[in-house]
Amino acid sequence: MTMNKLVWRLLCSDFLSNLATSLAAKIISLWFVLAVFGEERSVPWVSGFLTVIAVAQLLAGLFTGAVSDRHDPIATMTMACLVRAVASAGIIAILVFCPTGGFAAVLAVIALAVIEAMCDTAYLPAAASVSHRLADGQELVRLLGWLRFFALIGSMAGPVLAGIGADRGWFAGTMALETVALLVAALILAPIRHSISRQTAGLAEGFWLAWKAGLRAMVGSESYQVMLPFAILEAVSSSALSMVAIYFFTTTLHVSATWYGVWNALVAAGYAIGYLTAPWLSERMRFFKLLALSNLAVSLLLAVISVTDSALIAVVAGFSFATSQGVLNPPFQTIFVQAVPSEKVGQAMSVFISVVGAVGALAVPLWGVVADTLARHQPTTGIDPYRTILLIIVAVHAAMVVCALTNRRVRAISID
Structure with missing residues (x-):
């Protein structure tokens, strides 16, 4: 075939x-x-x-x-x-x-x-x-x-x-x-x-021995050690955005839920374009630069969303934000796949997804507490809870930009 x-x-x-x-x-x-x-x-x-x-x-x-x-x-x-x-x-x-x-x-x-x-x-x-x-x-x-x-x-x-x-x-x-x-x-x-x-490697040894060996290979990989914090911060950021988006449109901007539907559609389209654009950018740019530029674009676009009063501007910025984030996913995943022996790729990916997924899941109720606390004090402080959370996400991605540009271990990562 x-x-x-x-x-x-x-x-x-x-x-x-x-x-x-x-x-x-x-x-x-x-x-x-x-x-x-x-x-x-x-x-x-x-x-x-x-x-x-x-x-x-x-x-x-x-x-x-x-x-x-x-x-x-x-x-x-x-x-x-x-x-x-x-x-x-x-x-x-x-x-x-x-x-x-x-x-x-x-x-x-x-x-x-x-x-x-x-x-x-x-x-x-x-x-x-x-x-x-x-x-x-x-x-x-x-x-x-x-x-x-x-x-x-x-x-x-x-x-x-x-x-x-x-x-x-x-x-x-x-x-x-x-x-x-x-x-x-x-x-x-x-x-x-x-x-x-x-x-066929690992079939002769017991499952638990092979599982532990795979876990050690993953934890011992420098690429995993360097990139895991970025993945965790991304999971925390995504969990916040997924929770905030609908309230931002319906409560902060006071528009119909239709705009939230438009947001979801354009964000999905943005990711799709980002995935297809990723190879072209990855061939022309060192990974640390792509990592920094992607997070910089995400920071700027989320900042625009956080201050705008226009639903149209918000959904257009959301499309651009998703494209900027989508271009990073395939190179990011490639680095993880190449970081461990080929016979351990499946385990490394599944454990990584579980760990990052668990962080994202645990972050959702915490963001809910933050939103509720800010909302309770909004009458006295005048601070919009959902704009504030968006600005926190902006700060998270800005921090990732700084780390990508200044961390030598990140700069050393390449896609061979």
């Missing part, structure tokens, strides 16, 4: 996997709201459901990457899709036979969704491992950029399909789209299995 066919199969499966993931999360949440509990009673169930899924992904992510490293990563991705498809079929059966829920039905749906989420954590690290075997250096940046682009398109399409289906009450039928997408993804991946060299 030619390299182009391998890459296209990988890209298409990534699109379908992300479409399935985003569709399932949304349609289950909408089922809770529209068919089971109603809008008022559904809030704790939806938030609890999303929290359980997040915790399951974080915990599973510590180990699923190591599993993919010990076995054929394509087989891991294929099996993950198939198990998710079976769990999806179980959810469909519940939606068909218990359309208005019931306590047991709801718990069963959540349990099956947890299985799906845990299997999903095996997919991305395995895909990163496959990518590393298909390309290296700037070619890897290009491949990862396209992978992120296809994944983003899938993640955008899923909620749209879920919303259309939920509006018509087609919960089971819409969920069936996830099952079909996962089965097609598995069929697309199957022929690749024998076209990519299989890693």
Whole structure:
């Protein structure tokens, strides 16, 4: 099988996997709201459901990457899709036979969704491992950029399909789209299995010994040591922005929620353009310069958003902010992939995603406390809580600019 066919199969499966993931999360949440509990009673169930899924992904992510490293990563991705498809079929059966829920039905749906989420954590690290075997250096940046682009398109399409289906009450039928997408993804991946060299290192040793060895390799990598603080700060920043955005439009700017929808659409489009632009910039610029310029642009654009009274300016700046941030993702991921032995890529990626994801998840309630505190004192201080949090994010990214330009270890990092 030619390299182009391998890459296209990988890209298409990534699109379908992300479409399935985003569709399932949304349609289950909408089922809770529209068919089971109603809008008022559904809030704790939806938030609890999303929290359980997040915790399951974080915990599973510590180990699923190591599993993919010990076995054929394509087989891991294929099996993950198939198990998710079976769990999806179980959810469909519940939606068909218990359309208005019931306590047991709801718990069963959540349990099956947890299985799906845990299997999903095996997919991305395995895909990163496959990518590393298909390309290296700037070619890897290009491949990862396209992978992120296809994944983003899938993640955008899923909620749209879920919303259309939920509006018509087609919960089971819409969920069936996830099952079909996962089965097609598995069929697309199957022929690749024998076209990519299989890693056998570590199979002779026990899983826990291999897992510990992989963890030591990751922690001992200078690139991981240098870049992890940047990733953590980015997670903290993103968690703040995700919480603040809707309140900024509806409470600070006093505009309709439609503008928040426009913001989300343009931010997604900005990221897509950033992912595709990343290889071109990475070839022409040292990584530390790209890191500094990306964060500088993000700082300036978020500063504009924080002071503007125009929703139009805010969404345009949001598009530019996402593009500026998106150009950094593929080179950043390439550095992590190249920083560890190829037989440990899956584990390194999954542990890294879990750690950074946990930081982001823990930061959300803390930002909520900050926002509530500022809001309570706003009548006396006159300080807008959401503009203030945006300015804090600006300061975080400005600090990353300084670190990127002054830290010798960051300046020494290169994409070979």
